Amino acid sequence: MLTELRISDLGVIAEAVLEPGPGFTAVTGETGAGKTMVVTGLSLLLGGRADSGLVRHGASRCVVEGCWTVDEATASELADLGAETDDGELLVSRQIGRTRSRALLGGAAVPLGKAADVVTRWATIHGQSEQVRLGSADRQREVLDRYAGADHAALLARHAEAYAERRRTASELAELIGAARERARELDLLNFGLNEIEQVDPQPGEDVELLAEAQRLQAIDELRLAAHTAGVALSGDPESWDDAPTVLGLLAAARKSIDAAVGDDPALAPLAGRLAEASALAADVASELAAYADRLEADPARLEWIGERRAALQQLTRKYGATVAEVLQWAADAAVRVGSLAASDDRIAELEQRIAVLDAELDATSAAITEGRRRAGAELAKRVRAELAALAMPHARIEFDLTPAAIGPYGADQVTLMFTANPGSSPAPLAKAASGGELSRVRLALEVVLAAGATGQTFVFDEVDAGVGGAVALEIGRRLARLAEHAQVIVVTHLAQVAAFAESHFVVAKASDGQVTTSGISRVDGAARLDELARMMAGLEGSANAHAHAAELLEAAGH
Numbered sequence: 001m002l003t004e005l006r007i008s009d010l011g012v013i014a015e016a017v018l019e020p021g022p023g024f025t026a027v028t029g030e031t032g033a034g035k036t037m038v039v040t041g042l043s044l045l046l047g048g049r050a051d052s053g054l055v056r057h058g059a060s061r062c063v064v065e066g067c068w069t070v071d072e073a074t075a076s077e078l079a080d081l082g083a084e085t086d087d088g089e090l091l092v093s094r095q096i097g098r099t100r101s102r103a104l105l106g107g108a109a110v111p112l113g114k115a116a117d118v119v120t121r122w123a124t125i126h127g128q129s130e131q132v133r134l135g136s137a138d139r140q141r142e143v144l145d146r147y148a149g150a151d152h153a154a155l156l157a158r159h160a161e162a163y164a165e166r167r168r169t170a171s172e173l174a175e176l177i178g179a180a181r182e183r184a185r186e187l188d189l190l191n192f193g194l195n196e197i198e199q200v201d202p203q204p205g206e207d208v209e210l211l212a213e214a215q216r217l218q219a220i221d222e223l224r225l226a227a228h229t230a231g232v233a234l235s236g237d238p239e240s241w242d243d244a245p246t247v248l249g250l251l252a253a254a255r256k257s258i259d260a261a262v263g264d265d266p267a268l269a270p271l272a273g274r275l276a277e278a279s280a281l282a283a284d285v286a287s288e289l290a291a292y293a294d295r296l297e298a299d300p301a302r303l304e305w306i307g308e309r310r311a312a313l314q315q316l317t318r319k320y321g322a323t324v325a326e327v328l329q330w331a332a333d334a335a336v337r338v339g340s341l342a343a344s345d346d347r348i349a350e351l352e353q354r355i356a357v358l359d360a361e362l363d364a365t366s367a368a369i370t371e372g373r374r375r376a377g378a379e380l381a382k383r384v385r386a387e388l389a390a391l392a393m394p395h396a397r398i399e400f401d402l403t404p405a406a407i408g409p410y411g412a413d414q415v416t417l418m419f420t421a422n423p424g425s426s427p428a429p430l431a432k433a434a435s436g437g438e439l440s441r442v443r444l445a446l447e448v449v450l451a452a453g454a455t456g457q458t459f460v461f462d463e464v465d466a467g468v469g470g471a472v473a474l475e476i477g478r479r480l481a482r483l484a485e486h487a488q489v490i491v492v493t494h495l496a497q498v499a500a501f502a503e504s505h506f507v508v509a510k511a512s513d514g515q516v517t518t519s520g521i522s523r524v525d526g527a528a529r530l531d532e533l534a535r536m537m538a539g540l541e542g543s544a545n546a547h548a549h550a551a552e553l554l555e556a557a558g559h
Contacts, residue, residue: 009059026502034519047116050101082108135431387445473497
């Protein structure tokens with residue numbers, strides 16, 4: 001429930017506070033005083049569009065704050081958003097500057113959409129725009145579905161979920177079918193590449209190994225000469241009588257000289273050992289060089305085969321990667337992709353099967369939704385007709401006409417609210433058959449019926465009595481008071497017959513200092529309320545007859 005609405009610098013209102021009661025609250029005032037700003041302020045709390053033009057002239061921003069009572073479960077949910085409650089009350093704030101807008105829940109800044117999601121659970125505004133919306137087929141369907149109850153709402157949610165899945169599935173299927181030619185082309189290219197690689201059968205690291213072997217075979221003479229020259233330097237040439245010094249000979253002479261001197265100085269022993277190691281190492285190297293030279297054989301046939309093999313590998317590396325390793329990786333990736341493309345046909349069959357299942361489910365839920373709407377429509381129409389009779393429309397009839405339509409997210413019905421105010425006339429679509437006053441009463445009758453089971457909701461009506469007066473206005477006041485038995489009702493009205501039924505009455509009044517005109521809100525009781533009701537009826541302040549009539553109205557309303 002809304003316990004306080006505070007408005008600062010909104011339109012013509014400089015500073016105003018409205019403290020509506022739990023039942024029926026009326027807001028009145030002269031034309032142009034700023035009554036609509038009360039509804040505008042509430043609309044901003046419910047996520048209405050921010051407009052810098054709403055900021056009062058001379059102010060930098062406008063602020064609207066609403067204080068709502070919340071239960072413990074809601075307070076816990078709000079705490080997850082960072083919002084704080086105080087003694088079971090939540091402060092909701094909307095600030096609009098010249099360039100930006102902010103929304104706060106319990107002191108925490110939140111996205112506007114999140115704040116709107118929270119507040120719209122508790123409050124609904126019915127203004128002239130809602131009256132226009134009631135003439136639309138979508139709004140009429142929403143009204144009927146709302147009356148049909150929780151089980152119907154759950155069925156609608158299940159249907160909408162299946163419909164959304166069906167659309168996603170059909171979209172994927174269409175994409176797969178539409179891309180069949182591209183998939184076939186890609187599959188052929190991949191299979192061609194895999195076959196080409198399979199024929200060559202490259203091995204990991206083969207390109208590196210063949211390159212090294214080719215270089216060795218091509219340099220066989222140079223390698224032989226290098227091994228021979230090094231061997232001669234180490235141990236001499238066995239086929240030559242040349243007595244040129246060799247590494248091994250020189251090392252032997254050095255060892256002999258040091259070994260002879262060790263007896264005179266034991267410190268030379270380590271050096272003698274190292275010379276022995278050097279001699280052994282040089283002898284090993286000389287032996288291995290001789291063996292290496294013996295293994296070096298020219299093999300023109302092998303060299304030719306290597307050239308051919310490398311050429312075959314290069315055919316692959318030009319297309320599928322810079323190295324054999326990259327070619328093998330491409331082949332592995334291509335094999336996975338081929339499997340995926342081949343599986344697309346299986347996926348198509350799977351999607352077609354799923355669509356068939358979803359179609360059957362949607363047929364069933366659509367039929368159940370239609371049946372639920374048919375039952376709810378008959379019952380709702382009966383109850384609304386009773387309300388309209390009390391609103392001075394005894395011959396009015398409404399019907400919910402259900403026309404078969406293509407299955408959509410809300411079922412397979414085109415819902416049309418049919419209306420006639422006169423006996424003997426055939427019902428026609430509400431938007432075409434109802435006058436402004438009749439549309440107001442139909443809307444009020446629907447809200448009274450729909451709110452019968454609601455508790456804790458806040459309903460805000462802006463000019464619900466537009467186009468009516470006299471006895472009809474009295475009945476509208478009674479119906480609003482009846483609605484207030486189950487919910488909080490705030491009504492902006494210009495009719496005394498409606499305002500008289502309110503438990504709390506606030507007046508929006510203008511004040512001017514000669515330069516700036518502002519408006520404020522004050523509660524009226526007793527004589528002040530009689531004065532306001534008299535003004536609303538006669539337009540004259542202090543009229544004895546108007547006061548007497550106002551007193552009669554209050555008595556008729558039970559006050």
